[in-house]
Every structure is written in C-alpha cells, then in structure tokens.
Amino acid sequence: SAVISQKPSRDICQRGTSLTIQCQVDSQVTMMFWYRQQPGQSLTLIATANQGSEATYESGFVIDKFPISRPNLTFSTLTVSNMSPEDSSIYLCSVNPTGQSTYEQYFGPGTRLTVT
Amino acid sequence: AQKVTQAQTEISVVEKEDVTLDCVYETRDTTYYLFWYKQPPSGELVFLIRRNSFDEQNEISGRYSWNFQKSTSSFNFTITASQVVDSAVYFCALSEPGANSKLTFGKGITLSVRP
Numbered sequence: 001s002a003v004i005s006q007k008p009s010r011d012i013c014q015r016g017t018s019l020t021i022q023c024q025v026d027s028q029v030t031m032m033f034w035y036r037q038q039p040g041q042s043l044t045l046i047a048t049a050n051q052g053s054e055a056t057y058e059s060g061f062v063i064d065k066f067p068i069s070r071p072n073l074t075f076s077t078l079t080v081s082n083m084s085p086e087d088s089s090i091y092l093c094s095v096n097p098t099g100q101s102t103y104e105q106y107f108g109p110g111t112r113l114t115v116t
Numbered sequence: 117a118q119k120v121t122q123a124q125t126e127i128s129v130v131e132k133e134d135v136t137l138d139c140v141y142e143t144r145d146t147t148y149y150l151f152w153y154k155q156p157p158s159g160e161l162v163f164l165i166r167r168n169s170f171d172e173q174n175e176i177s178g179r180y181s182w183n184f185q186k187s188t189s190s191f192n193f194t195i196t197a198s199q200v201v202d203s204a205v206y207f208c209a210l211s212e213p214g215a216n217s218k219l220t221f222g223k224g225i226t227l228s229v230r231p
C-alpha cells in the first residue's frame with residue numbers, strides 16, 4: 001500500500017484565480033492519477049501523470065485548464081486554472097504502487113475546492 | 117469501452133440488517149479487474165477488495181462478502197449485520213490491462229445505516 005497526503009485539504013477560491021494542489025506519497029511510484037469528484041457524483045479521471053513524461057489527459061480535460069507537474073517519483077501537483085463555480089469539486093490523487101493494472105489504486109484524502 | 121453500472125443510488129437499512137450492493141460491468145476484454153471502494157463522510161476512498169476476471173471464487177472478510185459472477189457480469193457486495201459505521205458511499209470500479217491502470221467507476225451507492 002501507500003500513504004498519500006494532499007495539500008490543501010480544502011479551500012475557497014474566487015472565480016478567475018488558480019489553485020495548485022499538492023500530492024505527496026511516502027514511497028516512489030511510477031504512476032499517479034488525478035481525479036475529480038463533482039458534488040454527489042462519481043470519480044472522473046482527469047489525467048495520468050508518470051514521472052519523466054507529459055501527463056496524459058482524458059477526454060474533456062486539457063492541459064491549459066489543469067496543468068500537472070511530476071518532478072519526481074513521490075510528488076505531483078495539479079493546478080486548477082482560471083476557476084469558475086463549475087470547478088467546485090473534490091480533487092483526489094491516487095497511486096498504483098506496482099504500476100500493474102492488476103493492482104488497486106490508493107487514494108489521497110482529497111482537496112475540497114469551492115469556487116465562489 | 118468499459119462501463120460500470122450501480123443501479124441503486126441510495127439504500128437505507130436499520131442496524132443489524134443485511135444489505136447487498138449491486139454492481140454490473142461491461143468490458144470487451146477477457147482479462148479485467150474489479151474493485152470496491154468505500155468513501156465515508158470524511159471523503160477519503162478506502163480500498164476494500166480486488167478481483168481478477170479469472171477468479172470467480174466468492175470472498176468473505178468478516179461481515180463483508182463479495183459475489184462475482186461472470187455469466188451475469190456482476191460483482192455484488194454484501195454487508196452482513198450492518199452497523200452505523202458502514203454508512204458511506206460505495207463505489208464499484210473496473211480496470212482493464214494495458215489501459216495504464218485507469219479505473220472506471222460506477223456512480224456509487226449511498227448506504228445509510230440507522231441505529
């Protein structure tokens with residue numbers, strides 16, 4: 001398993017501003033993922049972030065809106081840019097410690113974002 | 117394309133009742149992996165179980181049990197003698213090999229256990 005922390009745990013932001021969310025893992029992992037969970041909804045994958053390569057974005061998500069950094073094997077950031085109230089969600093990072101699809105992902109505690 | 121359907125949206129039971137959470141999946145692959153996660157009110161997702169498509173054995177872990185049936189593409193989760201602490205949102209998820217471990221989640225089932 002892996003222990004994952006996220007900062008901030010929650011924030012209230014004004015529209016038009018940007019917020020960077022940090023994800024720290026207690027061990028080196030190849031694959032990290034960023035998900036969005038809109039209020040009362042399921043989780044939707046935003047992008048996959050592998051160290052040493054550009055993040056791979058899912059349909060409906062673009063790098064200009066959600067830039068991601070992955071500077072090393074234990075850390076990643078997700079920025080929510082030019083925010084609007086529709087961006088109010090929980091943002092979660094997750095890791096697959098083995099890099100194998102047979103293995104489960106472990107999730108961070110999430111960042112609750114409210115955009116006013 | 118893969119899809120996970122959790123037709124039940126909200127379930128409410130009284131403590132000590134048994135409850136089954138349904139999960140139906142769609143995939144074109146013969147090899148795939150199924151998961152259940154629990155999301156308590158605190159918001160963190162807790163991994164409960166992983167099952168691969170070649171292993172149809174049912175599993176029991178304490179008050180939790182899982183019934184995997186490939187014939188009906190279902191992976192149902194039963195909580196026996198439910199407790200208030202079981203109140204949470206439960207997600208079923210599917211992963212395919214070679215898909216960079218991407219998880220496809222169902223919409224989740226909100227379980228409320230009343231004292």
